[in-house]
Amino acid sequence: MRRPSLKIALLLALAIGGQNARAAASAADAARHFLEQHNRHLGQRVEVEVIRSGTHWPDCHNPAPFLPANGQSGWGRVTVGVRCDADRRARYLQALVRVFDHYWVVRENVPAGTEITPPLLQKRQGDISALPRGVLRQLQDIVGLVASRPLREGSPLLQHQLSKPPLVARRQSVTLVVSGEGFRIAREGQAMDEGAKGDMVRVKLEDRQIISGEVTGPGEVSVRGNGR
Template identity: 40%
Template sequence: MPYPPCLVSFRLAVLKYFLLLCFLITGATLQAHANDQTLVESVQQFLYQHSQALGQEVVIDISAPSPHLPACISPEPFFPNANQTPIGRVSVGVRCGESRQQVRYIQAQIDVIGSYAVASQDIERGTLITSDMLSQREGNLGDLAAQALTDQNDIIGMVTQRPVRSGSTFQAHYLQAPHLVERGQRVTVIAEGAGFRVSREGEALANGVQGERIRVRFDTREIVTARIIAQGLLMVDF
């Protein structure tokens, strides 16, 4: 039995409505996916630019953006902490929109495969570190402690403040620059300016490292503050 014309028209109208609804939903879904893809790619590129020089291989895993947030137009990634090292678990801020007033945060895991320095022997406290005390290892730099020094140039010439066991990494807060001046040492203090240069000998009243300012007492009992520029040599800054 054929359907009445009015019923056929009604069914066609309903079908068209659902097809249109499906089309709109699909279009919105695709647009949202495209926006999320742009956001992820922007963060990926940002993190790679900041981490590629840290090792031979970089692997970046970015958490999916929240589907409940509005689209991020023209994403501009940044580090919330300017001193943040792009290794391990990091948080990336993203400014969105032309006004850049909308900000969201994306979590990411950065694994950097590279070489790092470790102690090749047991090193006692107060030891001046030399190159023969170090060896190189390969691994994920993200697994190292936050204060670990990976470049041997940042380690050689430093003095250990506590024992370092063989195979251990070097922590920045465990090392100190060597004293170029010792308390009680006879030192030379230089003062110079336009057309003059004067030097005097005195007694250092404190230990000091390169660039540190300490007090020096002259034989006249006069005391000045000067900056250490070399072994036993200081400069008065005007």
Template identity: 30%
Template sequence: MTSCKPFIALAFSLLFTTAAAGELQSHDAIVAAVERFVLQSATGAGNTVNVSVTPLDSRLRLGKCDNLETWLPSGNKLWGRASIGVRCRAPSSWSIYVPVTVRVSGNALVAAHPIARGQAIAQDDLELQMRDLTQYPNGAFSNPDQIIGRTATLNIQAGEVLRPEQLKAALIIRQGQQVTLVAQGAGFKVSSEGTAMGNAATGQVVAVKTRSGQIIKGIAKSDGVVEVYF
């Protein structure tokens, strides 16, 4: 039986010696191109971006490139760990993927003091501090208007970054509340009174019982207003 080791060795050799002869591409230039791409693409208003590029394998030999092209491969985002594509079209033809770590620092709302589960968030509960936003995969808030009125779903410690999973939207419709039921369609708009059959936050579906006893479902739009579309 013929051993496959020579073929493995050959494949390894080809991988790391794509430029066996001629001028080689500088690894430093590739790293610089990756850093430049990330900084230009990820920088947002008020945010500071830091990128750490994983050093290329010293055995990797690539032909000299006249114009390095960089791109963000599908499935990657410039947030935390990612890979950046680098390719050359001329005079050599090659492409590689370079691992990077991207950290984005920006303003985030934190708890100014302990917030108890079930407590509605008010302006004086919040402080704006600079944090590493990539530590929060579900995102963080920077605008108080995004969360004032929401309710804490668990106890939040002072200085803790407020995150979407910690808060639930404020209710604008409550069960048993008298609401205005607005029905509108092409060329008409009518309103009537009814009783909410459940609780709802903005944009949620809620059932309303009309004065005639009919049950109609609509979208909670504002405090005490439910809209139905035809």
């Protein structure tokens, strides 16, 4: 039997390679569109770069992209799966997802303990997917909080850098409000802990009882039921 000529072998290789490239391109295009639509709610603009792999791709009709259930972030480097009509076997591509939107930075150096007010803030536009985790982007989530550490001019505001202002100080005289169905009792006591709104603190009463309650206002701690 005569062996195929080198020319025929090369033509076959080129044809198969071209078919694989077209299949991979079809899958990549479907993955890109899928990630753009899936993440469009994250910002004003989404850019997706699919990183081609050397995996053999069959003729990929009706590629169906999906996200693996691995809890990965919506942006940054992500893995996206694709199933093709031919065999429905899952194949995977890597992609880089960038999200562009506005965020807030401090317009000057801010000392620790400073309450964040609108004049201290400046709006910026950029790649929010490149920002550190925990960045606060909504004005209502920032204003009124207190810097728990010094903030440098131009830096974004991160959740762990800010805290709620304390409404109750340790050893402060407070009003303890105990309420339930059909009754409400107010007693004076001394706070044993510092707390912001929603925090749980202990209150020592005149008879030395210690009751835990929730900070509900300046100098006010509330308890449902008997609070003991």
